[in-house]
Amino acid sequence: MRIGVPVSASRSALSGRLPASSSAAFVRRAPGFSWEATESPHVAVDYLLLLAMLLIAADLGYLESQFRWLGPNWGYHLLAVSILYFLAAYRFDSRAVLTLALTSFAAWRGVEAAFPFAGGGAQASAAGLVRANAIGCGLLYLAAGYFSVKLRKKPHFEPVYVTGGLILLFGAMLTGVWDERTGAWVMWMLAVVAAAGMVLVLSYRHRRALDFGIAVAALYLVGLRILGETGFGQSTFFLTTGWSIAALVILIRATRRMRRPA
Amino acid sequence: MKRAWADAARVEEVREAARGWAHAKAIDPPTLSAIEAAYPETRLTLHPAWRVLIFLLANVAIGAFFGGVFMAMRGMEQFQWPALIFAVVLAVATEFLRGSRLAGTGADAATSFQSLSFFMVAVALFLDVRGDAGLTILLAFATAAGVLAAWRWGFWFYALAGAVCGFVLIGRMPYARLTWIVVAVLLMALLWPRLDRAAFAPPHRRSLAAVFAVSAAALYAAVNLFALDRLFIERIRIPSMTGLDIRPLSPALRFAAALAMAAFPVVFLLWGIRSRRRLLLGIGIASAVLSAATFRYYFPIGPRWLWLTACGAVLIGAALWANRWLRDAAGGAWRGLTAAPLYTVDAGGISPLGAIVGAHVAAGAPHEQDRSGFTGGGGSFGGGGASGNY
Numbered sequence: 243m244r245i246g247v248p249v250s251a252s253r254s255a256l257s258g259r260l261p262a263s264s265s266a267a268f269v270r271r272a273p274g275f276s277w278e279a280t281e282s283p284h285v286a287v288d289y290l291l292l293l294a295m296l297l298i299a300a301d302l303g304y305l306e307s308q309f310r311w312l313g314p315n316w317g318y319h320l321l322a323v324s325i326l327y328f329l330a331a332y333r334f335d336s337r338a339v340l341t342l343a344l345t346s347f348a349a350w351r352g353v354e355a356a357f358p359f360a361g362g363g364a365q366a367s368a369a370g371l372v373r374a375n376a377i378g379c380g381l382l383y384l385a386a387g388y389f390s391v392k393l394r395k396k397p398h399f400e401p402v403y404v405t406g407g408l409i410l411l412f413g414a415m416l417t418g419v420w421d422e423r424t425g426a427w428v429m430w431m432l433a434v435v436a437a438a439g440m441v442l443v444l445s446y447r448h449r450r451a452l453d454f455g456i457a458v459a460a461l462y463l464v465g466l467r468i469l470g471e472t473g474f475g476q477s478t479f480f481l482t483t484g485w486s487i488a489a490l491v492i493l494i495r496a497t498r499r500m501r502r503p504a
Numbered sequence: 505m506k507r508a509w510a511d512a513a514r515v516e517e518v519r520e521a522a523r524g525w526a527h528a529k530a531i532d533p534p535t536l537s538a539i540e541a542a543y544p545e546t547r548l549t550l551h552p553a554w555r556v557l558i559f560l561l562a563n564v565a566i567g568a569f570f571g572g573v574f575m576a577m578r579g580m581e582q583f584q585w586p587a588l589i590f591a592v593v594l595a596v597a598t599e600f601l602r603g604s605r606l607a608g609t610g611a612d613a614a615t616s617f618q619s620l621s622f623f624m625v626a627v628a629l630f631l632d633v634r635g636d637a638g639l640t641i642l643l644a645f646a647t648a649a650g651v652l653a654a655w656r657w658g659f660w661f662y663a664l665a666g667a668v669c670g671f672v673l674i675g676r677m678p679y680a681r682l683t684w685i686v687v688a689v690l691l692m693a694l695l696w697p698r699l700d701r702a703a704f705a706p707p708h709r710r711s712l713a714a715v716f717a718v719s720a721a722a723l724y725a726a727v728n729l730f731a732l733d734r735l736f737i738e739r740i741r742i743p744s745m746t747g748l749d750i751r752p753l754s755p756a757l758r759f760a761a762a763l764a765m766a767a768f769p770v771v772f773l774l775w776g777i778r779s780r781r782r783l784l785l786g787i788g789i790a791s792a793v794l795s796a797a798t799f800r801y802y803f804p805i806g807p808r809w810l811w812l813t814a815c816g817a818v819l820i821g822a823a824l825w826a827n828r829w830l831r832d833a834a835g836g837a838w839r840g841l842t843a844a845p846l847y848t849v850d851a852g853g854i855s856p857l858g859a860i861v862g863a864h865v866a867a868g869a870p871h872e873q874d875r876s877g878f879t880g881g882g883g884s885f886g887g888g889g890a891s892g893n894y
Contacts, residue, residue: 451551451554455553455554459557475575476572476576477572478572479568479569479571479572479575480568480572482564482565483565483566483568483572486562486564486565487565489561490558490561490611493554493557493558493561494548494558494606494609494611497548497550497554498548
């Protein structure tokens with residue numbers, strides 16, 4: 243115990259000093275705030291910012307685990323980190339840090355939703371609540387992407403918001419499709435088909451290959467779920483082959499068409 | 505490899521280089537357009553993420569098809585002939601796809617991969633591999649199949665796999681360590697002058713580079729002190745090492761291994777700087793990390809966290825110092841080395857996906873480009889971790 247205190251204190255001091263010095267060095271070198279994209283002044287700037295942010299989050303996590311200031315509400319730690327990441331992402335114009343902010347925020351919602359059920363039982367309720375939160379986060383990110391372009395506030399952040407939103411949205415709905423416990427998979431399947439159809443049309447029209455690919459992948463997984471209902475006979479295998487080839491053909495043909503000049 | 509495939513690969517190289525020059529603003533958009541017009545695209549060029557997606561989908565399609573056939577066969581005992589027939593059918597499909605506009609989309613990689621997999625399954629079933637001799641023959645087949653596939657279809661991964669199988673095969677013979685050293689040195693000496701030879705198609709040059717890297721790794725494994733003490737190479741032949749009279753290694757041999765292990769990264773780093781080759785620099789850095797870890801194992805100086813932190817600090821410091829030194833040098837270059845962006849599109853900072861990965865394993869990734877949709881002859885897209893050019 244007598245040895246542990248100074249060791250942990252020195253580690254804490256070291257890990258506290260590192261983000262502080264990194265942040266200070268970064269602020270000195272970074273260009274001023276702008277709602278438009280800014281250019282990094284040095285090759286190390288992006289890495290230094292990311293390092294500082296990760297170290298700050300690690301320090302906060304360490305302090306929380308040692309002193310338990312937030313007690314059972316430790317999930318707010320993720321919210322605090324997420325807010326910090328958001329502020330840093332906008333101040334220093336970093337899409338990498340914005341991605342961290344989005345994942346931390348979604349993780350906070352997931353922890354908050356699942357924590358009351360951590361003692362066991364009611365697993366289906368916990369999964370449903372986490373799913374609803376993920377869908378909410380996905381829609382929120384999509385809206386953020388839309389308004390960042392509409393209001394011209396960091397419009398180059400829009401792809402990060404939209405891609406993150408689509409992955410969360412489809413991921414959450416697909417867990418409903420593959421969830422054996424609730425029996426509501428048909429409803430989720432219809433929801434995925436409707437959402438994916440919309441994304442396919444919009445992404446094809448706007449030539450957004452990544453979003454198109456995400457929607458195709460979601461539909462593909464829905465198809466596999468339907469095929470899974472037919473059992474695991476020979477016909478299922480051959481139908482899976484046909485379904486995969488259909489997805490391949492759609493992907494390749496759409497890519498070729500989207501590449502043509504408008 | 506057919507001449508048409510090689511020509512298509514060369515065109516792809518030129519177009520990619522031109523996009524890199526345009527990205528680094530070494531040429532203007534009209535010049536890029538002129539180059540792209542002079543070297544028209546002969547096949548569909550996709551982003552790596554799409555290629556991976558198509559590769560996976562194609563593998564599921566092929567796997568499910570043969571899964572259905574396999575169910576009809578009812579058991580592995582009768583499977584050798586169907587497996588061989590599947591391998592041939594898929595090899596023919598690969599030939600067709602490599603010659604079509606779909607070459608390089610991931611579909612041809614999937615058919616070739618499954619073809620080789622079925623071939624190896626067929627060989628294993630025909631040979632009835634159970635004993636030591638059967639495994640050795642299987643390794644010989646795997647080596648030959650990997651090399652042939654790389655030569656015919658141009659996938660560097662098969663060259664790498666073939667080379668690995670080849671070294672494992674050598675490991676099953678007497679005097680394996682000495683043979684590893686001799687073969688690795690001979691292969692590197694043979695391949696080095698051919699890595700840039702224009703007569704070879706770009707996919708073949710990449711395959712040669714893969715074999716070169718495997719040879720270097722084999723050489724390092726043969727001289728590493730830890731691998732020597734643990735008899736890693738000898739265990740390929742006799743895994744348990746039971747029933748053998750294992751004498752302690754002589755101090756002179758261990759000292760020689762330690763010296764070679766220390767010299768290896770230095771030689772490769774100097775060689776890489778002198779020849780301006782990333783491959784050699786990569787081998788040098790990787791072997792330096794392994795040598796440092798081996799050194800820490802035998803001389804446990806200080807706590808592990810301090811050792812790791814010090815190593816990281818040295819690497820970061822060296823990178824920043826080199827960057828500043830080159831940037832401040834006259835003309836921004838020293839003997840042809842420069843800190844200016846290289847003429848590749850993938851050079852840059854951190855992508856969003858890289859940030860997430862970095863949060864877990866502290867690793868970076870290529871910089872994400874602006875998502876600007878598709879343009880004729882190669883556009884770019886990005887977001888959520890996927891970025892780059894088509």
